[in-house]
């Protein structure tokens with residue numbers, strides 16, 4: 001990936017020579033080119049700003065050096081190619097910079113970042129740029145910095161570390177905060193008991209026991225608790241999910257497990273009757289198994305709204321996860337809708353909701369169902385899935401996949 005940064009403080013970008021990003025540059029994975037805006041001025045004082053029309057405090061960056069600098073960046077593109085960079089203009093009034101945006105940007109071959117200073121850049125530079133390349137104004141957050149350089153550092157680091165090979169263990173990227181909609185769980189290392197000047201601080205016992213399912217469950221509970229405490233907005237009901245407007249859709253917690261177990265047993269009974277065969281995991285699972293499943297998957301539950309903040313009836317659920325060992329596949333499953341609400345498109349909308357939560361790296365969706373449940377297969381086909389020929393992942397089942405669009 002190539003990134004061009006235009007700034008009046010090229011030295012500000014020096015940290016991009018350090019650590020993983022510095023190594024990625026040396027390895028040729030990331031080609032960062034920093035341009036001094038003042039090199040595109042033509043007066044003795046190398047002026048880049050002037051007072052604002054209409055009055056007011058501060059100075060505004062003049063259009064001419066910016067237009068020349070951006071034209072210069074475009075002109076240095078790959079020989080003969082019509083390529084242009086995606087221009088990011090940092091600004092507190094921009095689109096919030098998120099992990100999802102970082103993922104999208106990491107798939108682009110060429111970015112440019114225009115670092116403003118003072119009161120910002122003359123608006124006509126945006127028009128000039130937009131006629132030549134895609135432009136996005138990007139905000140680091142709801143606060144005001146002195147210049148765009150800190151944003152450029154943040155963007156290059158967040159995007160650069162998603163490029164293949166930059167972070168040694170690609171799996172560590174999957175579990176992080178903001179991947180999958182939740183914050184990360186707390187992490188610990190040796191010593192297991194740390195003598196903090198007389199106070200012994202211990203690592204949670206579950207992490208030392210070697211029970212992987214218990215660790216996964218604990219981590220999921222911690223992710224939920226931490227997200228609820230620090231970023232409740234991330235757990236807010238997905239009221240805008242198409243087709244689910246009347247329902248309250250949330251990420252499931254262990255408190256939802258008893259109702260989830262009842263619903264899954266009710267919904268899998270028809271399969272037991274049609275197939276006449278056992279075991280069927282959703283029918284065999286204990287309450288502990290359901291709780292453990294919440295730790296290994298992101299599960300959403302939909303409830304009908306209730307009066308006065310009370311919990312409404314749990315009427316539908318679905319779950320999804322990145323396939324262990326393959327971050328390009330998003331496995332979905334356990335799609336259930338209460339028998340009295342079936343046939344209203346709820347399942348379809350919930351499945352689409354689970355698909356939309358897949359991280360950017362995901363390229364295809366996967367679901368598995370019983371071979372005898374023709375209605376399920378038809379339903380998934382209507383949702384765009386295609387049958388994978390042959391036996392499914394589990395005996396008596398079929399796999400269905402669809403590419404991400």
Ligand code: SAM
Pocket residue numbers: 089090091092093114115116117118119120121138139140141142143144145146147148149151
């Ligand atoms: N007058 C501008 C406004 O109110 O939107 C703020 C200008 S700010 C002092 C100067 C520069 O800092 C901006 O042009 C932008 O490059 C950068 N900047 C400030 N806050 C930022 C933020 N939250 N995210 C990204 N860039 C920011």
